[in-house]
Amino acid sequence: MSEPIPGEEYKVFLPSVQKGQAPSPASRVAIDPITRIEGHLRIEVKIENGRVVDAWSSGMMFRGIELVLPGRDPRDAWVFTQRICGV
């Protein structure tokens, strides 16, 4: 169903890590999307011997509002930037 993208081979998801049971010695856990928040967030952690040793947080959506603003009437800036987040 999904198209693989680079990095997908590390896709190991939370449900496979049971409480009290150590994940494989070196693995990566990705949660994508993080729900109940505004926006598209992906969190990935690297685990070694049951400990998180590294973590990555990625915003998975880009509109480029900072590229849309230049050259416009400065009085309009609030109307544009307000749409960064509607929550």
Place this chain on the structure above:
Amino acid sequence: MELWQTRFVERLDQRGVSRRRFLKFCGMMTATLALPARYTGRVAQALMEAPRPPVVWLEFQDCTGDTESFLRTKSPGVDELLLDLLSLDYHETLMAPAGEMTERSLADTMTRFPGQYICVVEGSIPTAAGGIHCMIRGRTAHSIAQEVCGNALATIAIGTCAWEGGIAAAAPNPTGAMGVKDAVPGLASLVNLPGCPANVVNLTATIVHFLTFGSWPETDGSGRPHFAYGEEIHEECERHDHYEDERFVLEWGDEGHRQGWCLFRMGCKGPETHHNCPSVRWNDGTSWPIGAGHGCIGCAEARFWDRMSPFYAALEDD
């Protein structure tokens, strides 16, 4: 059917929604849809009998403003009735599952109800650079939209972004953002509810029409329902008399502004915008932008970020 009706009424009871209030809601929906009042009974009957259609709500290049609009009504409000009428199976901002589990929720609905669920799309769909500007579970928004909208009974594009790209498509449209009608062309049943954000009253009325008559309300050439986008804001505006008598606000906070005069000279885009804001208003009918003393920015019109800005520059006189 009898049992189902009872259960529906019971559900409303549990939420503190009396039959009287339910019928009032049906009356309000009938009026919003510009149907004769005698249709109220038919709407009520249909809502009592209609099965709850499963709904999948997809968010792409969005700000969640339409979701906020959907959720922000007074309790027990229009949205609660809506949630009783629909089965909202997938919505990333509201659902309990996260990560991989969300894919299961989506797949469940799509396999159990193929061609029978309603898909709501919020936000635009980026198409530049292979669509990498919006990725969910390692997939592009574009490929998700093609699959989920393509297998739906019907699709609702909510908000201006899902209609024609909105703010992400404002010049120079850095991500090649498009609305559903352009990113997934040829959908059999698509209705557009633009507005930045869209009004929950129009969303609800559109769904009520669908449950009552089995079809979307009649739309204009841009796929927007006539009942919501058929009238010009300027003609329906509560300040229209001031315009006719040339009583204009000339400066923020001047005497005319305090008196609620016409905002045309302050850049109001009401004369070029078609939306039912003046009658349905916002926050349970409390007020609306012009009522609060700010000009209309034309948010329900195509390319409004480019065509209606600068927002404080007055339109040419007729």
